[in-house]
Each structure stands twice: as structure tokens, then as C-alpha cells.
Amino acid sequence: MGRVLAVLIWLITLLTVILFVSKRWWFPENISQHGVGIDRQFTITLLVVAFAFVAAQVGLGYTVWKYRATSDDKKERATYSHGNNRLEVVWTAITALIFISLAVAGQRVWASLHFQDAPPGTFEIRVAAQQFQWNFHYPGKDKAFGRTDPKLINDGNQNFVGLDDTDEHAKDDIVAPTLVVPLNRPVRLLLRSRDVTHSLWIPNMRYKQDAVPGLEIPVHFTAQKVGQYEIACAELCGQLHYKMGAKMLVLPEEEFQALMAMSQPDFQKQRDEYLKKYKLP
Amino acid sequence: MAEVETVEDAHDGHEHHAGEVHRHPAPTSFIRKYIFSIDHKVIGIQYLLLAMFSVFVGLILSVLMRIRLTWPTAAVPGLAWFFGEAAPGGVMNPEVYLALVTMHGTMMVFFVLTTAPQGGFGNYFLPIQIGADDMAFPVLNMLSFWVTFVGLVVLVAAFFVTGGAPTGGWTGYPTLSAIGEQLNVPGAGRGTDLWIISIAIFCVASLLGALNFLTTMLNMRTRGLSLMRLPLTCWSWFTTAVLALLAFPVLLGGGILLLLDRMAGTSFFVPGGLSNGETLLPHSGGSPILWQHLFWFFGHPEVYIAILPGMGATSHILSTFARKPVFGYRAMVFAMFGIGLLGFFVWGHHMFISGMNPYTAMTFSILTLSIGVPSAVKTFNWLGTLWGAKIRFATPMLFAIGFVSLFVAGGITGIVLGQTSLDLPMHDTYFVLGHFHLVMGVAAIFGMFAGVYFWFPKMFGRMMSERLGRIHFWVTFAGVYAIFIPMHIMGIVGMPRRYAQFTEYKFLETLHPLVVFVTIAVFVTAAIQIVFLFNFIYSLFKGPKAGDNPWEATTLEWATTSPPPHDNFAGIVPTVYRGAYEFSVPGAPNDFIMQTDPDPSHEHEAAAPAVLERQGGNGDGQQNGH
Numbered sequence: 024m025g026r027v028l029a030v031l032i033w034l035i036t037l038l039t040v041i042l043f044v045s046k047r048w049w050f051p052e053n054i055s056q057h058g059v060g061i062d063r064q065f066t067i068t069l070l071v072v073a074f075a076f077v078a079a080q081v082g083l084g085y086t087v088w089k090y091r092a093t094s095d096d097k098k099e100r101a102t103y104s105h106g107n108n109r110l111e112v113v114w115t116a117i118t119a120l121i122f123i124s125l126a127v128a129g130q131r132v133w134a135s136l137h138f139q140d141a142p143p144g145t146f147e148i149r150v151a152a153q154q155f156q157w158n159f160h161y162p163g164k165d166k167a168f169g170r171t172d173p174k175l176i177n178d179g180n181q182n183f184v185g186l187d188d189t190d191e192h193a194k195d196d197i198v199a200p201t202l203v204v205p206l207n208r209p210v211r212l213l214l215r216s217r218d219v220t221h222s223l224w225i226p227n228m229r230y231k232q233d234a235v236p237g238l239e240i241p242v243h244f245t246a247q248k249v250g251q252y253e254i255a256c257a258e259l260c261g262q263l264h265y266k267m268g269a270k271m272l273v274l275p276e277e278e279f280q281a282l283m284a285m286s287q288p289d290f291q292k293q294r295d296e297y298l299k300k301y302k303l304p
Numbered sequence: 305m306a307e308v309e310t311v312e313d314a315h316d317g318h319e320h321h322a323g324e325v326h327r328h329p330a331p332t333s334f335i336r337k338y339i340f341s342i343d344h345k346v347i348g349i350q351y352l353l354l355a356m357f358s359v360f361v362g363l364i365l366s367v368l369m370r371i372r373l374t375w376p377t378a379a380v381p382g383l384a385w386f387f388g389e390a391a392p393g394g395v396m397n398p399e400v401y402l403a404l405v406t407m408h409g410t411m412m413v414f415f416v417l418t419t420a421p422q423g424g425f426g427n428y429f430l431p432i433q434i435g436a437d438d439m440a441f442p443v444l445n446m447l448s449f450w451v452t453f454v455g456l457v458v459l460v461a462a463f464f465v466t467g468g469a470p471t472g473g474w475t476g477y478p479t480l481s482a483i484g485e486q487l488n489v490p491g492a493g494r495g496t497d498l499w500i501i502s503i504a505i506f507c508v509a510s511l512l513g514a515l516n517f518l519t520t521m522l523n524m525r526t527r528g529l530s531l532m533r534l535p536l537t538c539w540s541w542f543t544t545a546v547l548a549l550l551a552f553p554v555l556l557g558g559g560i561l562l563l564l565d566r567m568a569g570t571s572f573f574v575p576g577g578l579s580n581g582e583t584l585l586p587h588s589g590g591s592p593i594l595w596q597h598l599f600w601f602f603g604h605p606e607v608y609i610a611i612l613p614g615m616g617a618t619s620h621i622l623s624t625f626a627r628k629p630v631f632g633y634r635a636m637v638f639a640m641f642g643i644g645l646l647g648f649f650v651w652g653h654h655m656f657i658s659g660m661n662p663y664t665a666m667t668f669s670i671l672t673l674s675i676g677v678p679s680a681v682k683t684f685n686w687l688g689t690l691w692g693a694k695i696r697f698a699t700p701m702l703f704a705i706g707f708v709s710l711f712v713a714g715g716i717t718g719i720v721l722g723q724t725s726l727d728l729p730m731h732d733t734y735f736v737l738g739h740f741h742l743v744m745g746v747a748a749i750f751g752m753f754a755g756v757y758f759w760f761p762k763m764f765g766r767m768m769s770e771r772l773g774r775i776h777f778w779v780t781f782a783g784v785y786a787i788f789i790p791m792h793i794m795g796i797v798g799m800p801r802r803y804a805q806f807t808e809y810k811f812l813e814t815l816h817p818l819v820v821f822v823t824i825a826v827f828v829t830a831a832i833q834i835v836f837l838f839n840f841i842y843s844l845f846k847g848p849k850a851g852d853n854p855w856e857a858t859t860l861e862w863a864t865t866s867p868p869p870h871d872n873f874a875g876i877v878p879t880v881y882r883g884a885y886e887f888s889v890p891g892a893p894n895d896f897i898m899q900t901d902p903d904p905s906h907e908h909e910a911a912a913p914a915v916l917e918r919q920g921g922n923g924d925g926q927q928n929g930h
Contacts, residue, residue, distance in 0.1 A: 024697040024702075024774075025695060025697055028697070028702065028705065031778070031781065031782065032709055035709075035782070035785045035789075038789075039713075039785070039789050042789065042790070042793060043792075043793070048793045048794070048796070048797050048814060048815060048818065049793075049796060049797065050729070050796055050797065050798070051797065051798060051811050060725070061725050061726065061728060061729060064723065064725055064726060065720070065726055065729075068719060068720050068723065068726060069720070071719065072716050072717060072719060072720060075680075075712075075716050076712060076713060076716050079683060079687070079712040079716075080709060080712065080713070082687050083687060083690070083705065083708055083709055083712075086687060086690035086691055086693070086695075087690065087695060087697075087705060090626070090690060090691065090692060090693040090694065090695050091694075091695045091697065092627075092694040092695055092696050099694060100627070100694065100888040100890070100895055101626060101627040101628040101692060101693045101694040101887060101888040101895070102628065102691075102692030102693070102888070103628070103629065103887075103888050103889055103890055104628070104629065104631065104692065105629050105630075105631070105632075105633060106629075106630075106631045106632035106633065106635065106685070106688060107631075107632070107688070108632075110684075110688075111632050111635050111681065111684070111685075114680070114681070114684050115677060115680070115681055118676060118677050118680040118681075119674070119677045122673040122674065122676040122677060122719060123670065123673060123674065125673060125719060125723065126669050126670045126672070126673035126674075126722065126723060127670065129669065129722075129723030129724060129725050129726060130666050130669065130723075130724060130725070131725070132725035132728075133662065133665070133666065133669075133724035133725045133728075134666075136728075137662035137665075138662065138663070153581070154487060154489075173577040173578070173579050173584060174579075174584055176579040176581060176582075177581070177582065178581035178582065179581075179582070183581075185579070217577075217578055217579045218479065218483075218487055218578055218579070218580065219477075219479045219480040219483075219484070219487070220477055220479065220480065220592055222657065222731075222732065224732075224798070224800060226729070226797075226798035226811055229728055229729045230728055230729075231657050231727075231728050231729065231731055231732070232657050232659075233657050233658050233659050235592055235593060235658065235659045236479050236574070236575050236578055236592055237574075237575025237576070237577070237578075237590070237591060237592065238575075238593075238659050240659045253809055253810060253811055255798075255800055255809060256800070257731065257732040257733070257800045257801075258477070258732060259402070259472065259473050259477070259480065259801075259802040260480060261471075261480060261484070261487065261489045262397070262398045262399040262402060262471065262489060262490055262804075263398060264398075264402075264802060264803065264804075265398060265802075265803035265804045265805055265806075265808060266808040268808055268809060303810050304811075
């Protein structure tokens with residue numbers, strides 16, 4: 024029985040490793056600047072994980088293979104030992120060193136995203152989440168956001184973000200369910216939610232951030248490849264959580280600039296053109 | 305290994321008249337014996353049965369979840385009757401999926417993972433393993449079970465109220481859980497009220513239980529049973545009780561505040577300026593993140609509440625069937641303390657992307673990866689225990705080895721999720737599901753299965769079928785890997801948790817074959833549990849009679865009859881002469897020496913006579929009765 028168990032443990036280990044190494048299913052393509060660092064850190068961590076996983080499972084399989092009781096002769100005794108303090112200390116020190124170093128290394132990308140504000144020249148977009156829709160609010164031609172007030176939110180009038188029409192800056196503002204960002208230029212998003220907690224999840228950007236009622240959370244990132252990508256909601260927000268999606272368009276600077284200068288109806292028409300032009304990967 | 309200071313601890317109890325060995329006489333009426341019993345053994349079995357009911361309900365819920373995920377439009381017979389309008393023609397609406405998620409999580413975490421290992425096995429075996437006649441507070445013990453029972457009834461009732469079962473997930477994040485009703489979220493009304501009340505009741509029950517465990521272990525150890533001679537199971541129940549004592553009050557407080565937000569119009573967790581699309585909601589000044597802090601301050605120690613008793617049982621069983629002393633006993637005890645202590649400083653790793661201060665997130669990240677260190681110590685010592693062993697592969701041992709394998713597989717990915725940067729892509733994906741199900745779900749359940757197969761002969765006086773036990777093990781072991789390893793891959797692709805279906809996103813389409821594969825693995829693994837259930841029930845009545853010590857084990861529970869008498873040791877107060885795991889001692893006549901075996905005829909027990917003398921000098925014959 025010990026041999027069967029050993030073989031089963033080894034087989035499971037082998038299949039697991041094959042599943043990961045084959046990359047038959049893997050991350051969607053990374054298109055963000057910081058994502059390169061995340062993917063690298065993931066690979067390093069996964070190697071450590073894989074080594075520890077394989078070593079422990081192979082070792083476990085080895086012990087149950089090797090140290091099975093071979094006969095019913097009970098005179099045969101196991102090794103009498105209560106442990107080995109030196110081994111214990113060495114092992115503890117090694118794991119502590121590896122784990123803490125990984126934790127420290129894992130902060131680098133985090134720090135670049137959260138401890139530094141967005142660089143100058145950043146384009147700002149406001150994100151207003153609601154059940155079950157993402158609203159992206161752009162400043163329009165005048166490059167200034169109009170005043171918003173939650174009292175003015177009215178879904179019946181399509182005023183999802185509570186834009187104050189009497190404000191001069193509000194007249195050219197665009198609100199759309201599509202996130203449009205310029206290529207190779209940092210973007211700063213300001214996340215809000217008007218009802219429950221949502222989470223903006225853009226797999227290709229390696230980015231996820233909760234939008235929390237009552238908070239305004241700034242995030243920034245840079246997209247590096249033109250195209251259309253998917254946005255999902257990653258925090259349970261109600262019965263239609265599973266379809267609270269949106270599209271992200273990464274456009275070359277000139278196309279982006281032109282789009283941002285359009286009026287709301289033109290914006291929608293042109294965006295639909297781009298969604299046709301740039302297909303989902 | 306003579307523990308001078310701790311031997312004195314064992315003498316701390318009150319003096320009693322000779323002959324009075326048990327505080328309460330054996331009950332004679334059916335109700336006092338089997339229902340409102342104050343016997344820790346009956347209460348332990350009651351907890352186990354409660355957990356067994358809950359685990360099968362939770363399992364059925366997870367099968368329904370897989371059906372919904374894999375074939376969203378499939379009609380399941382009977383569901384139209386059970387869920388009414390929410391499952392027209394037996395086809396589950398998305399809110400039904402979320403109700404399944406919520407009830408599965410709550411059932412499993414609270415009424416299975418928290419009750420069975422601690423309330424069940426701990427209750428039954430802690431007093432016996434320390435040579436006591438019962439828990440310190442038998443009536444409190446009865447209360448803690450029955451309060452738990454009421455909690456379960458309230459939770460199950462949530463299925464049947466108007467508006468349906470709660471849909472906010474077992475973490476119940478506000479504002480969804482607080483104002484969901486005003487946003488017309490199904491299940492956000494009475495169902496959610498009952499869910500919170502059930503958890504609050506459960507918190508009270510766990511507190512009562514924890515107090516009892518701590519007092520019992522510290523005050524009621526029998527003669528000679530110093531702390532470092534305790535079985536590791538006792539240490540695991542003790543550490544778990546400390547965690548429960550400190551964690552559950554915080555959840556209780558959070559639950560009360562959430563209930564007030566829902567019922568009394570307060571705003572602890574709800575900020576101002578929220579809108580339902582038409583009007584502003586009448587709340588202001590609260591913070592949804594406050595709940596997350598309170599919840600996870602409880603929630604992370606809860607993970608260890610679920611897994612620590614499994615670690616204890618695994619160490620105990622590995623040593624017994626390896627016929628070897630536990631490798632690094634002291635390190636094992638301190639590793640459990642280390643895990644328990646660190647477990648209170650890492651809750652923020654559930655909240656890296658919650659909007660919490662990013663510097664705080666960094667601190668939590670480093671503390672989180674530190675927990676890997678005591679966990680690695682445990683794994684190392686389990687392998688060390690097996691090294692040079694003479695392993696007997698009975699079913700309990702198979703499950704204990706399975707525990708080690710699963711604990712490593714599930715725990716190791718914690719070093720991915722514990723890193724702030726990597727949490728950006730991984731948070732709330734199936735990677736997290738795979739991780740925590742393997743480590744706190746399945747590994748913990750393997751600990752319980754190991755416990756059931758190991759202690760069944762003691763509890764019921766009969767052996768379980770080895771053949772059926774092995775079938776159960778092989779299929780379950782392969783099955784759980786087939787279910788949860790692919791989930792890691794799904795998470796890497798980016799599949800989010802708590803989606804009722806995966807039809808809305810192109811990037812998830814490629815995963816469909818894996819989704820189907822996992823669902824089939826769930827069907828097989830769930831079905832094989834019937835073999836366990838059959839084995840359990842059949843062996844209760846038809847299993848071959850078990851002797852007092854069928855596994856040739858060393859600890860006190862094997863020094864009494866199977867099942868033990870009402871006062872556990874039939875009027876005798878056992879005396880302990882040695883540590884818990886004296887297997888394969890050179891020169892000894894057998895390959896195990898029981899803790900109660902007074903014969904010091906071999907050199908390794910040089911310390912024992914000193915202890916004996918101290919006790920002899922004390923002239924104390926009745927330590928047991930309090």
C-alpha cells in the first residue's frame with residue numbers, strides 16, 4: 024500500500040507540474056508597464072513554490088515507499104528519535120530567509136503603483152461604479168471635469184454620475200461605459216461607487232482595485248499596446264455581478280485626442296467604430 | 305524531559321475526598337443521557353453529528369453550484385419546488401447561485417470546520433487524553449452545543465423565508481449586506497437578517513466552548529501529565545481555543561453593528577451620498593472597510609481554528625502509525641503557538657486592494673509570509689516523523705498522510721497570494737479558491753476523516769471497514785486534487801470568484817474544458833462520500849468489536865475501555881509516567897509504551913522516577929475530581 028500511495032502522490036505532483044509548465048491555459052497577454060514586473064515576480068515566486076511543492080511531495084512519497092512496514096514481524100523497530108534541533112534551526116532559518124526576501128521583493132511593483140503619485144502629463148478619468156455597470160467620466164474638450172453631485176444621479180435621465188448640467192465645465196463632459204486610454208501615456212483613474220463595493224479588474228493590465236462607497240481611490244497605470252480589452256467586476260456586487268463587464272480601448276495618441284474632443288453622440292459613434300476596428304484578442 | 309514547573313501545575317487542583325471521582329452521576333433518563341447531556345463524550349458526538357449534517361448539506365450545495373457554473377440553463381429536478389420563483393422550472397437564477405455560495409461557505413466554515421475538529425473531537429478526547437472525568441464546566445459545555453444547534457437552525461431557516469436565502473457571500477461585505485434590500489438585491493431581506501443572527505449565535509457558542517477548553521486543559525490534567533507530555537492534539541485544541549476566545553468576540557461585535565445598520569437605521573458601515581439611481585439613501589458617516597477589518601480580524605484566525613486541530617490529529621496519527629516518536633515535539637508545540645500568534649497580525653492580506661492604506665498592506669504582506677516559517681517547520685517535522693519509520697497503512701494513516709500532502713499543496717500558494725503585487729492579478733480569482741479550499745477546506749477535512757477512522761473504535765467500540773475506508777481515501781485524495789489544482793490555473797487566466805456563469809467574457813471561454821473537468825471531478829468525489837457514510841453507519845452496528853487499544857497507541861484514551869465508561873476511567877485516576885509518543889523504544893518489550901505504563905525498565909526513562917518521587921512525596925491520591 025505504501026508503494027501505491029507513493030506512486031499516486033508522485034503522479035499527482037507530476038500532473039500538476041505539467042499543467043503549469045505546459046501553459047495551455049495561462050495569463051492573458053500583459054499590456055501594462057507595471058505588468059512586466061508583476062509577471063517576473065510571479066515567475067520567480069512560482070519557481071520557489073514549485074520547488075517546495077515538488078520537494079515536499081517527492082519526499083513524502085519517498086518516506087511512505089521506503090519506510091512501510093514490510094512484514095507483520097513486530098520485532099522490527101522504527102528508528103527511535105525525538106528530533107534534531109540543529110536540522111530544525113537550519114531549516115527554519117532557510118525558509119524564513121526565502122519567504123521574507125520574496126515578501127520584500129514583492130513590494131517593488133506595489134510601491135511603484137501606490138507610493139508614488141502618477142507622473143506629470145497623466146490623463147485623468149473618473150470611474151463611477153454602480154450595479155451592474157461601469158461609468159467612465161471624461162473631462163471633454165475643455166479638459167476640466169464638470170461638477171457632480173450624488174443628489175443629481177438619475178438613471179431615468181441617463182445621468183449615472185450626477186453631472187450638474189448648470190456647471191460650465193459639465194457641458195462637454197463625456198460619460199460612457201467604455202474605458203478609453205492613450206497608448207504609452209500614464210492614466211490616472213479616480214474610483215468611486217455609488218451603491219456597493221465593486222472591483223475594477225482588467226486582466227490584460229494586471230490591475231485590480233476595489234471601488235468603495237464613500238471613498239475616492241486613485242490608481243495609475245500605463246497601457247503599452249493598442250487594442251480592445253475586457254474589464255470585469257471582481258467584488259461580489261449582487262445578482263448580476265457575473266455580467267458587470269466593460270471594454271477598454273487603448274488608442275494611439277492622435278486617435279485618442281480626437282475622440283476626447285468629440286461631443287457625447289459623436290464619441291459614442293466613433294467609439295463603436297474603434298470597437299469594430301480593434302478586435303478583442 | 306522532566307518538567308518540574310509543569311508537574312506542579314498538575315497538582316494545582318482542589319483536594320477531594322477519596323472515592324469521589326466524578327462530579328455528576330451517570331444519567332438514567334433518555335433525555336438527560338442523549339439530548340441534554342452534560343457528558344463531554346455525548347456532547348462531542350452531538351457536535352460531530354451536527355457537523356456531519358452540515359457537511360453533507362454544504363456538499364450538496366457545492367454540487368448544485370458546479371451544475372449552475374457548467375450548464376447555466378440546466379434544469380435540476382426538485383429545485384423549482386425548493387427555490388420557487390428563483391428557479392423557474394428547476395433552472396437556477398443567478399441569485400440562486402449566490403445563495404448557494406453564501407450558504408455553502410457559512411455552513412462549511414462555521415458549522416463544519418469550526419465545530420467538528422474542536423467541538424466534536426476536542427470535546428470527546430481532550431478530557432480523556434488528560435485523564436480527566438469531564439470538561440471543567442459540563443453544563444456550560446451542554447449549553448455551547450445547544451446554542452450552536454440553535455445557530456444552525458436559524459441559518460437553515462434562511463432558505464425558507466420570503467425573499468430567499470442570503471446572497472452576500474460568507475464574508476457579507478457591506479454595503480451590499482447592509483443596504484442590499486434598498487437596492488432590490490434578492491435575498492438581502494429576512495434571509496440576510498437570519499444569516500447575521502445565526503453567526504452571532506454561533507460566536508456566543510464558540511466563546512462558551514473556548515473558555516471550557518482552556519480551563520479544562522490547564523486545570524484538570526491527571527497526575528504526572530506535565531505540559532510537555534501532552535499529546536499534540538491537546539496542544540492544538542488549546543491553541544484553537546485561545547484563537548476562538550480572541551477572534552469570535554470581534555465578529556460578534558461586527559455582526560451586531562451590521563444588524564443595527566440594517567434594522568435600526570445606524571450607519572456604522574454605510575457612508576453618505578449613496579444613491580439607488582433615483583434618490584439618496586438615508587445613511588451617512590460609515591465605512592464599508594471597517595467591516596472588512598473586523599471581519600478578517602476574526603476571519604484569518606478562523607482559518608487556523610479550522611486547520612490547527614487537523615495538524616494536531618495528523619501529528620498524533622502519523623506518530624502512532626509510523627511507530628515513531630513525533631519528530632521535534634517542542635518545535636511542533638511552538639510552531640502551533642507561532643501560527644496562532646502570527647495569525648492575528650495578517651488579516652490585512654485579505655484587503656490589499658480594498659482601498660486600505662498601501663503602506664499598511666506592505667506590513668501585512670511581510671507578516672503574512674512569515675507565517676510560512678512555522679508552517680514549514682510543521683511540514684519538516686511530519687516528514688521527519690516518517691523518516692526511518694515502520695509505517696502501518698491503516699485508513700487513519702492514509703488520511704493523515706493525505707493531510708500533509710494537501711497542507712503543503714494548499715499552503716504553499718499562500719506565498720503567491722501574500723505578496724501585494726501578485727495580489728493585483730490574483731485577488732478574488734479562482735486561484736484564491738484553489739488555495740484556501742485545499743488548505744483550510746480539504747486538508748482540514750482530511751484531518752477530520754483521519755480522526756473519525758482513528759477514534760471511531762474508541763467512541764463506538766467497533767472498527768470501521770478498512771476496505772471501504774481505503775476506497776474512500778483513494779478516490780477522495782485523487783478527486784480533491786483534480787478539483788482544486790485546475791482552479792489555480794483558472795485563477796491565473798483571471799476567472800473571478802462568485803460569478804454565476806462564465807458566458808459573458810471572451811477571455812474565460814478557453815477555460816470551458818477545465819470547468820467541465822472540475823465539475824465531473826466534483827460529482828465523483830461527492831458521490832464517493834456515500835461510501836464513507838455507509839461505512840460509518842454500518843460499522844456502528846455491524847463493525848467487528850474493537851479492543852481497548854486496537855492501534856497499539858500510547859495515549860490515555862487507549863488506556864480505558866472502548867467506549868469509555870461514563871467517568872472515563874471507571875473510578876481510577878490514571879497516572880502518567882512519560883511523554884505521549886514513546887514508540888519503538890530500544891529495549892522495551894513492545895514497540896510502544898503507554899503513558900500509563902509504570903515500568904521504567906529501560907534507560908530512556910531516566911527522568912521518570914524523579915517525577916514519581918515528587919508525586920509520591922505529595923501523597924495525593926485524588927487529583928481528578930474537582
